Amino acid sequence: MITVNPIEIEGMQFTAVSVELPKTTLLTVSNEVGYIMCAALDVDIFNEIPKLREREVIAGRAIGVRTIDQLLAAPLEKITDASKEYGWREGMTGREALLLIS
Template sequence: MISVEDVRVDGLKAVGLKVELPESPPLVLVIAKRGFLMCGYMNRETAGKLRTPVAVVTGVSTVEEALRAEVEWVNEAAEERGIRVGMTGAEAVKLMF
């Protein structure tokens, strides 16, 4: 099952994506205009090479949990936009617009 939802972060519109996986926690993404928030399933090494801002949260099962979770990792492009480890997913997404 794949669910897609509109997400509002301080009036900014993003897209939330949740993919149910067999016998596993779901894959969760929040996609903003200039970057994305991803769960721990995504490959950090690959994301580190992207020029697109990427922030990682872990232990989440829903888009709302991803927005409330603490960012645990960011790539260089995210750092350049002011996104930092320790901020919430929602704070990171706001800086991706």
């Protein structure tokens, strides 16, 4: 099942997506600038492959989350290099990171 819901964080609008996959759930929260996600996806690829690095994807990843609320509260374990230009840093919560791109 795929669930897409608008969510508000301190008055700012984002889109939460939950995709149920076998034995895991893919979670993302995004706006038009960037997104945070669970560890079901790979952030490192956007830093390591030059062609992808050129896209300047703004993304962060949290580990061990099972719900959108947990994703917002969890510290980001990995971030893309491009997200640092928005003040993102590893260890900040997903909620904090999203507010920096709102």
